Amino acid sequence: MTERERNAINEALHELRRPLQALALCAGSGGDIVVSSARLAAVALERLDREVNGGGAERPREALRCEPPLRSAVRRWHARVALGGGSLEFRWRAGEAVVLGDAAALEQAVDNLIVNAIEHGGPEILVEGRRRAGSLIVSVADSGRRGSTPRRAGAAPGSGARIVMGGRRGHGLGLVRRFAASHGGRFVLRRAEEGSVATLELPLLAGRLAPGLAA
Numbered sequence: 001m002t003e004r005e006r007n008a009i010n011e012a013l014h015e016l017r018r019p020l021q022a023l024a025l026c027a028g029s030g031g032d033i034v035v036s037s038a039r040l041a042a043v044a045l046e047r048l049d050r051e052v053n054g055g056g057a058e059r060p061r062e063a064l065r066c067e068p069p070l071r072s073a074v075r076r077w078h079a080r081v082a083l084g085g086g087s088l089e090f091r092w093r094a095g096e097a098v099v100l101g102d103a104a105a106l107e108q109a110v111d112n113l114i115v116n117a118i119e120h121g122g123p124e125i126l127v128e129g130r131r132r133a134g135s136l137i138v139s140v141a142d143s144g145r146r147g148s149t150p151r152r153a154g155a156a157p158g159s160g161a162r163i164v165m166g167g168r169r170g171h172g173l174g175l176v177r178r179f180a181a182s183h184g185g186r187f188v189l190r191r192a193e194e195g196s197v198a199t200l201e202l203p204l205l206a207g208r209l210a211p212g213l214a215a
Contacts, residue, residue, distance in 0.1 A: 086123030
């Protein structure tokens with residue numbers, strides 16, 4: 001087995017562990033959380049099967065309204081944040097923002113950003129979606145080790161802040177970086193004592209509507 005194959009399998013296993021962790025935490029919660037977590041686990045198993053056995057096409061992309069998968073990701077991790085005594089807030093200010101992509105892949109990317117904030121950031125986490133020019137900006141901010149209020153994306157970091165393109169904390173942030181690049185966007189992580197902000201930028205699909213949206 002080559003190093004590339006080993007890394008690909010490890011990444012597929014990483015994406016399988018995330019929804020299984022969520023399922024374990026939300027077994028007694030609402031059915032929609034269980035369904036979305038099981039769906040992501042099935043997607044991860046499909047990828048693992050492709051990496052091990054080969055063959056099979058990548059999941060198709062379509063005009064995707066972004067608010068529902070982001071809201072689903074936030075709901076999935078409420079229980080884990082609450083267990084740690086923290087809070088997880090969602091703010092959507094992007095209207096009916098539509099990108100060309102896959103809902104499961106977007107949820108996986110946001111899952112990784114939320115879990116990274118839970119494991120490495122402060123207890124108060126803010127997930128926000130907004131528009132900037134022709135892009136959708138998704139930010140995940142935490143309150144930092146000092147316990148301050150999470151900064152919004154674009155807020156000036158403190159003097160000790162570092163900017164990391166893609167991150168180096170395991171597979172999760174690397175997967176987010178590649179997700180952004182494959183969708184024509186970018187990913188930036190700003191870390192500081194007073195709180196870190198992970199920003200995912202995706203180009204909006206101008207002149208198109210997601211299936212089921214009225215013109």
